[in-house]
Amino acid sequence: QKEVEQDPGPLSVPxxxxxxxxxxxxxxxxxxxxxxxxxxxxxxxxxxxxxxSGNKEDGRFTAxxxxxxxxxxxxxxxxxxxxSATYLCAMNTGFxxxxxxxxxxxxxxx
Amino acid sequence: xxxxxxxxxxxxxxxxxxxxLRCSPISGHKSVSWYxxxxxxxxxxxxxxxxxxxxxxxxxxxxxxxxxxxxxSSELNVNALLLGDSALYLCASSLGVFLRTxxxxxxxxxxxxxxxxx
Numbered sequence: 001q002k003e004v005e006q007d008p009g010p011l012s013v014p015x016x017x018x019x020x021x022x023x024x025x026x027x028x029x030x031x032x033x034x035x036x037x038x039x040x041x042x043x044x045x046x047x048x049x050x051x052x053s054g055n056k057e058d059g060r061f062t063a064x065x066x067x068x069x070x071x072x073x074x075x076x077x078x079x080x081x082x083x084s085a086t087y088l089c090a091m092n093t094g095f096x097x098x099x100x101x102x103x104x105x106x107x108x109x110x
Numbered sequence: 111x112x113x114x115x116x117x118x119x120x121x122x123x124x125x126x127x128x129x130x131l132r133c134s135p136i137s138g139h140k141s142v143s144w145y146x147x148x149x150x151x152x153x154x155x156x157x158x159x160x161x162x163x164x165x166x167x168x169x170x171x172x173x174x175x176x177x178x179x180x181x182x183s184s185e186l187n188v189n190a191l192l193l194g195d196s197a198l199y200l201c202a203s204s205l206g207v208f209l210r211t212x213x214x215x216x217x218x219x220x221x222x223x224x225x226x227x228x
Contacts, residue, residue, distance in 0.1 A: 036219075043222050051214070
């Protein structure tokens with residue numbers, strides 16, 4: 001079993017839709033939870049990170065962490081075609097090694 | 111300011127050969143990490159270096175090695191290449207490695223080197 005599970009998609013939505021991306025994990029020692037966005041043939045770009053449980057909002061993006069369920073989510077409101085990319089969840093225990101999910105490919109159609 | 115740079119962009123090698131990949135971190139960053147991303151998968155941690163010392167190693171064979179230079183740039187070396195080594199190799203730099211509660215040293219990724227082994 002992988003430490004971090006993520007549905008690879010693709011997830012196709014119309015412009016303006018609310019997008020929900022999710023990951024589950026098995027290592028209860030994870031404390032930092034991150035979401036990266038990766039465009040084709042580019043390196044990952046950090047969108048948001050959350051420490052421990054709770055919610056964090058940044059513009060159209062909201063990250064949620066439920067440590068009791070070992071479940072994290074990223075919500076994108078008013079999705080745009082420019083949001084089309086692969087979204088990777090990542091987490092670590094407090095040291096720099098990041099453990100990534102497989103990534104979910106998101107397609108937002110105009 | 112320049113971001114993380116990696117060279118070369120693309121590389122084609124044959125089985126059994128050796129390859130060296132290079133990374134220059136963001137100015138002022140002292141930590142460099144290497145990740146391997148196979149097509150359709152998330153990045154897998156290979157190494158982390160901080161102040162020229164190895165601070166972490168992932169589950170990769172001894173064919174993989176790395177080092178960090180006094181200017182904080184880094185090289186990743188892979189010997190005896192296998193077809194399964196074909197991947198995007200990503201370098202990430204950060205200011206440091208020691209974290210305090212609620213504080214994260216963000217890792218900035220470069221564009222990667224795409225290695226194809228034939």
